[in-house]
Amino acid sequence: MSNTVPAAVFTPDLLRRLDTSGPRYTSYPTADRFHEGFGEKQYREALAARAELARHNAAPPLAVYVHxxxxxxxxxxxxxxxxxxxxxxxALPYLAMLEREIAMHxxxxxxxxxxxxxxxxxxTPTFLSDAELSRVMGVVRGAFEIADDAECSIEVDPRTATPERLSHFWSLGLNRISFGVQDFDAEVQQAVHRIQPYEQVESLMTVARRLGYQSINVDLIYGLPKQRPDNFAHTIEQVIGLAPDRIALYGYAHLPERFKPQRRIVTAELPDGAARLAMLGHAIGAFGAAGYDYIGMDHFAKPDDPLAIAKRQGKLHRNFQGYTTQPECDMLGLGVSAIGRVGAVYAQNAKTIEGYENSLGAGRFATVRGLQLSADDLMRRSMIMDIMCRGRLDFAKVKAEFGVDMPTDFAAELARLEPLAGHGLVKVGTDAVEVTPVGWYVVRAVAMAFDRYIAAAAATRASFSKIV
Ligand code: SF4
Structure with missing residues (x-):
C-alpha cells in the first residue's frame, strides 16, 4: 500500500495546519524540559548502567552522533x-577534545x-579536511566496532564538497549522504547568502549515486526571501529531476529576535502566508505525483527506500536526527551542544566551544543539562513515538506495557483529540487511536494531546489558532 496522499486532499485548512509550529518530537520530553540539575555525575551513572547491561549482552543497540x-x-x-x-x-583543538570525548566514552x-x-x-561536517575526517573516523573505529551493515551518514554542504571528496568519504565507510540544497533559484540563494548552483549539486549527486551511496537525501526550505510559488515550483521540478531517495521539506520560521543571522533577511522579501501555503501545497502534490511516499512530518521517500518500507511495515522509529529505520537505541551525542540518550536519560553538552573544550580539557564530560525520565515520561514517550512513527496507539498494547486503561485513565487526553477527529485527521475508537492518511500531515498535533508538559487546551488551541 502506498503512503502517497493525492494532492486533492490538501485543502487550504489542512495546509494551514501543516504550516504551523509545535514540537518535532525528536525526543519526549522535548529538549526545553532539560535542566541544569542534571550534569556530568548523572551522565556518568547512565553510562555505567549501560556498561553493566553490555557486560550481560543486554544493552540496546548503540548510535553515535558527531557534531x-x-x-x-x-x-x-x-x-x-x-x-x-x-x-x-x-578545528584542530576541537578535534583534540572530540577525540578525548570519544576515548572517555x-x-x-x-x-x-x-x-x-x-x-x-x-x-558543516565538510568544513573538516579529508585528513581531519579520516582522523575522526579512525578514532571512532578505534573506540567502537562499527557494524558491517551500519548506516554511516554525513551532511554535505555542496559548496565544500567535490566529487573527489565524496569518493574519500565513501572510502572511510560513509554510505549515506544528505545535501543541503534549500532552493536552486539564484535570487533566493543570494537573499539567504548561500550560493550553490544547480549544476554543482547535480554533479555531486551523480557521483554519489555512482559511488554507491544509499538513501541520498536533499533538504529544502520553503518560506525563504524572494521565494514565490513560480520560482519554488521550478526548484521542486529540478529536485524531482535529480531523483533523490529522500526529501526533507522544512518551513522557514522567521525569528530574528532569537536568531541573529536572520536579522540580515529583508522582511519585505519574505513570501506572505498565502504564498507559503501555495508553495507547500504544490511541493507535496508534486512529490506525490512523482511517486514519493509521505513518511511523516517533513519527510518524503521513494517507495523502495528503507524509510518508506519501514513506514509501511510499521517499523519506523524516531531519534534526534528525525525518522530512522534503526530500532530503539542509545545514542551518544559527541561534540559541542550535542544531545545524547542513554537508557532513561537525555544529556546535552555545553553549547559554547569554550565550555565544551574546558570540560574535556579537565577530563570531565561536557554535560551541562539533561533529564532523567520519570515512569510517566517513559510511558508517554512510548505513546508519542507510536503515534509519530506508526500512526496508531493501541490500547491493549498500552495496557500490557504500562497497566493503564486508556479510555478511563487518559480520558482527558482522548477528549483533546475531538477537534482533530472532527476534521477527519484522527479516529478515536474503543481500542485504539488511529491517525488517518490525511492526519499524517499533522501527526505532531495528534502527539501533542499526550504531551504532559503542554497544557492540553493550549496545545490543541495552538495547533488550531492559526487555522481559524
Ligand atoms: S544553515 Fe548555513 S550557517 Fe547554519 S549550520 Fe548550516 S551551513 Fe552553517
Whole structure:
C-alpha cells in the first residue's frame, strides 16, 4: 500500500495546519524540559548502567552522533548552533577534545561496543579536511566496532564538497549522504547568502549515486526571501529531476529576535502566508505525483527506500536526527551542544566551544543539562513515538506495557483529540487511536494531546489558532 496522499486532499485548512509550529518530537520530553540539575555525575551513572547491561549482552543497540560546529560562511536563515569562521585551524583543538570525548566514552562503556548508526552533522561536517575526517573516523573505529551493515551518514554542504571528496568519504565507510540544497533559484540563494548552483549539486549527486551511496537525501526550505510559488515550483521540478531517495521539506520560521543571522533577511522579501501555503501545497502534490511516499512530518521517500518500507511495515522509529529505520537505541551525542540518550536519560553538552573544550580539557564530560525520565515520561514517550512513527496507539498494547486503561485513565487526553477527529485527521475508537492518511500531515498535533508538559487546551488551541 502506498503512503502517497493525492494532492486533492490538501485543502487550504489542512495546509494551514501543516504550516504551523509545535514540537518535532525528536525526543519526549522535548529538549526545553532539560535542566541544569542534571550534569556530568548523572551522565556518568547512565553510562555505567549501560556498561553493566553490555557486560550481560543486554544493552540496546548503540548510535553515535558527531557534531562539527564550524561553517565557512553564514546562511541568513540559520537557526543552528554553529561557529562561522574561515580559519580552518580552529578545528584542530576541537578535534583534540572530540577525540578525548570519544576515548572517555569508550572507557566508561567498555571497549569496542558495537555501533549500528553513525551520523556526522553540523554546522558543516565538510568544513573538516579529508585528513581531519579520516582522523575522526579512525578514532571512532578505534573506540567502537562499527557494524558491517551500519548506516554511516554525513551532511554535505555542496559548496565544500567535490566529487573527489565524496569518493574519500565513501572510502572511510560513509554510505549515506544528505545535501543541503534549500532552493536552486539564484535570487533566493543570494537573499539567504548561500550560493550553490544547480549544476554543482547535480554533479555531486551523480557521483554519489555512482559511488554507491544509499538513501541520498536533499533538504529544502520553503518560506525563504524572494521565494514565490513560480520560482519554488521550478526548484521542486529540478529536485524531482535529480531523483533523490529522500526529501526533507522544512518551513522557514522567521525569528530574528532569537536568531541573529536572520536579522540580515529583508522582511519585505519574505513570501506572505498565502504564498507559503501555495508553495507547500504544490511541493507535496508534486512529490506525490512523482511517486514519493509521505513518511511523516517533513519527510518524503521513494517507495523502495528503507524509510518508506519501514513506514509501511510499521517499523519506523524516531531519534534526534528525525525518522530512522534503526530500532530503539542509545545514542551518544559527541561534540559541542550535542544531545545524547542513554537508557532513561537525555544529556546535552555545553553549547559554547569554550565550555565544551574546558570540560574535556579537565577530563570531565561536557554535560551541562539533561533529564532523567520519570515512569510517566517513559510511558508517554512510548505513546508519542507510536503515534509519530506508526500512526496508531493501541490500547491493549498500552495496557500490557504500562497497566493503564486508556479510555478511563487518559480520558482527558482522548477528549483533546475531538477537534482533530472532527476534521477527519484522527479516529478515536474503543481500542485504539488511529491517525488517518490525511492526519499524517499533522501527526505532531495528534502527539501533542499526550504531551504532559503542554497544557492540553493550549496545545490543541495552538495547533488550531492559526487555522481559524
Ligand atoms: S544553515 Fe548550516 S551551513 Fe548555513 S550557517 Fe547554519 S549550520 Fe552553517
Amino acid at each position: 562539527i560546529p564550524f561553517c565557512e560562511s553564514v546562511c541568513y536563515y540559520c537557526a543552528c548552533n554553529k561557529i562561522v569562521t574561515r580559519h580552518h585551524e580552529r 569508550a572507557e566508561a562503556l567498555g571497549p569496542r561496543q558495537r555501533v549500528t548508526q553513525l551520523h556526522f552533522g553540523g554546522g
